[in-house]
Amino acid sequence: DAEITQSPRHKITETGRQVTLACHQTWNHNNMFWYRQDLGHGLRLIHYSYGVQDTNKGEVSDGYSVSRSNTEDLPLTLESAASSQTSVYFCASSRDRGDSIEKLFFGSGTQLSVL
Amino acid sequence: GQQLNQSPQSMFIQEGEDVSMNCTSSSIFNTWLWYKQDPGEGPVLLIALYKAGELTSNGRLTAQFGITRKDSFLNISASIPSDVGIYFCAGQQTSGSRLTFGEGTQLTVNP
Numbered sequence: 001d002a003e004i005t006q007s008p009r010h011k012i013t014e015t016g017r018q019v020t021l022a023c024h025q026t027w028n029h030n031n032m033f034w035y036r037q038d039l040g041h042g043l044r045l046i047h048y049s050y051g052v053q054d055t056n057k058g059e060v061s062d063g064y065s066v067s068r069s070n071t072e073d074l075p076l077t078l079e080s081a082a083s084s085q086t087s088v089y090f091c092a093s094s095r096d097r098g099d100s101i102e103k104l105f106f107g108s109g110t111q112l113s114v115l
Numbered sequence: 116g117q118q119l120n121q122s123p124q125s126m127f128i129q130e131g132e133d134v135s136m137n138c139t140s141s142s143i144f145n146t147w148l149w150y151k152q153d154p155g156e157g158p159v160l161l162i163a164l165y166k167a168g169e170l171t172s173n174g175r176l177t178a179q180f181g182i183t184r185k186d187s188f189l190n191i192s193a194s195i196p197s198d199v200g201i202y203f204c205a206g207q208q209t210s211g212s213r214l215t216f217g218e219g220t221q222l223t224v225n226p
Contacts, residue, residue, distance in 0.1 A: 035216075042121075042203060042218040043158070058213070090157050102207055102214050103148070106157030 003027075006091050006107035013114055019078040021110050023091030031094040032074040033104065034058075034066060036087040043090065049074055081114045088112070121204055121217030129225050134191040136220045138204030146207040147187035148214070149178050153200045161202075162189070194224050 004025040013019050023032065034046040035058075045058030047066040055066050063085060065077045078085055088111050092104040121138045128134060138147070146165060150158035162173050164180035164187060171178055179188045187204055204217040 040218060042119075043216040045213060048213070092157070103160055103163065104158075104214065106159070108155070108157050 004091060004093055004105055004107040006089075006110050008110060009108065010111045011113070013081050013112070015081060015083060015114055017081050019081050019112065021076045021078075021089055021091075021112070023074050023076065023107060024072055025091075025093045025105075025107075026072065027093060027095075027105070028071060029093035029095050029105075030071070031096070031102075032068070033092040033094075034064070034074065034076045035090045035092065036060065036085075037090060037109070038087050046076065046089075047074075078112075083114050086112060086114045119204055119206055119215055119217035121220055123220060124218065125221040125223070127223045127225065128194055130194060130196060132194055134194055134198070134222060135188065136202060137186060137188045138206070138217045139186040140206060140215075141185065142208065143184045144206035144208050144215075145184070145210070147178070147180050148205040148207070149176075149187070149189050150203040150205060151200050152203065152219070158201075158203055191222075194222075196224050196226055198222060199224050 007022045030051045033048040035043040044060045046064050049055050049068040088109050090109050091107040094104050119138050119140050148163050149161045151161050152158040162171050162178040167184045168182050169180040175192045177190045201219040201221050203219045205214045
């Protein structure tokens with residue numbers, strides 16, 4: 001079955017280190033997204049991509065970057081991890097930009113702790 | 116960005132009770148979605164609403180698109196333990212625009 005996979009499921013790192021979270025989907029979806037989930041804030045969009053070589057900033061993009069070199073993967077990089085980036089990170093994908101309804105399919109999440 | 120106010124923030128109910136939650140905004144949305152997040156998993160789409168006044172059901176779940184287009188409601192009838200989780204509303208203002216998520220309602224069902 002097609003799916004969306006995030007790795008690792010849990011990560012502990014130190015302040016200042018570079019961290020990369022992986023997201024891989026096998027639905028051949030054009031659109032991919034990264035969200036962070038924090039208590040009291042719900043899901044906030046970090047970055048998104050509509051296709052290969054396309055990336056866009058979301059509402060909380062500072063300190064994060066993404067690259068889209070193929071359809072299946074959208075890795076999220078924390079350039080210099082900060083304690084404020086301790087969160088649960090979700091990757092999501094959707095089929096086509098032309099869809100009037102953005103039905104997102106989410107991965108299982110990565111719990112990141114920055115100490 | 117646009118904000119969706121979801122309430123209540125948490126609910127503790129007994130198995131068999133009905134549940135109601137809502138999502139409101141000061142802005143108009145063209146689409147409302149309701150997601151459920153099981154513990155340790157990502158959100159899963161439950162119901163999508165496309166038109167003001169629309170009422171849509173998915174099993175024991177019923178959601179409504181508010182007439183003003185600024186709110187949406189989710190009802191769960193005869194709750195069961197597997198209903199436990201976080202319920203998120205999400206709104207889309209225009210075709211192709213990004214979803215805005217509410218803060219979520221944490222539901223606990225006591226057997």
